[in-house]
Amino acid sequence: MTSPSQFTLYSGGHRGTEAEFGRQAEKWGLNEVNYSFEGQKPERDRGLVVLGDDELKKGDISMEIVSLHMNRTYARADKIRRVLQTIFHMVNKGFHVFAVGWIQPDETVKGGTGWAVELAKLFNRPLSVYDQERQAWFAWENKGWVASKPVIVDKTFVGTGTRHLSADGRQAIEDLFQRSFA
Numbered sequence: 001m002t003s004p005s006q007f008t009l010y011s012g013g014h015r016g017t018e019a020e021f022g023r024q025a026e027k028w029g030l031n032e033v034n035y036s037f038e039g040q041k042p043e044r045d046r047g048l049v050v051l052g053d054d055e056l057k058k059g060d061i062s063m064e065i066v067s068l069h070m071n072r073t074y075a076r077a078d079k080i081r082r083v084l085q086t087i088f089h090m091v092n093k094g095f096h097v098f099a100v101g102w103i104q105p106d107e108t109v110k111g112g113t114g115w116a117v118e119l120a121k122l123f124n125r126p127l128s129v130y131d132q133e134r135q136a137w138f139a140w141e142n143k144g145w146v147a148s149k150p151v152i153v154d155k156t157f158v159g160t161g162t163r164h165l166s167a168d169g170r171q172a173i174e175d176l177f178q179r180s181f182a
Contacts, residue, residue, distance in 0.1 A: 004029045004181050010094035011159045012086060013042030017100040020170055021159025022046060024177040035089045037082050056085040084115050091119040095154040096126040100161030100169045103131045103138060103145055116160045130172045152180035
């Protein structure tokens with residue numbers, strides 16, 4: 001079995017899901033990289049990388065394209081742009097994307113988490129989402145969501161999701177690490 005120290009979590013370190021992924025990574029001895037930008041204060045600073053303007057621009061994308069993929073509009077595009085640029089860096093560096101949130105009827109995922117999910121789809125990356133409403137994991141396969149029980153096998157992965165992490169969502173993350181590294 002591969003040592004947990006050879007795995008790296010890429011995240012944003014924010015309260016809720018990302019902080020829980022970070023706590024579990026630290027507990028199991030994984031590396032952790034948390035992307036942020038000036039003026040943002042993540043909960044976790046282990047492996048903190050503050051992206052400058054030039055680095056953020058590498059993840060820039062038209063808000064119209066984001067709106068099309070997410071099936072929604074953004075009233076405060078300037079505020080969300082840096083968040084989306086940061087998410088690009090997470091998904092670009094991590095391979096398998098794990099997210100916690102809510103899968104919506106249009107098959108997108110609610111909130112900013114949804115952009116990480118859409119990027120994983122665009123980059124053709126393995127993708128697992130824990131839906132807090134249905135209390136189950138789902139994988140994106142053949143252009144649709146199927147029930148799954150994911151395991152972390154890729155040495156680089158993304159852990160992201162809602163800031164409003166439920167007790168059940170927290171347990172799902174803990175169980176994911178247990179299945180993967182015990």
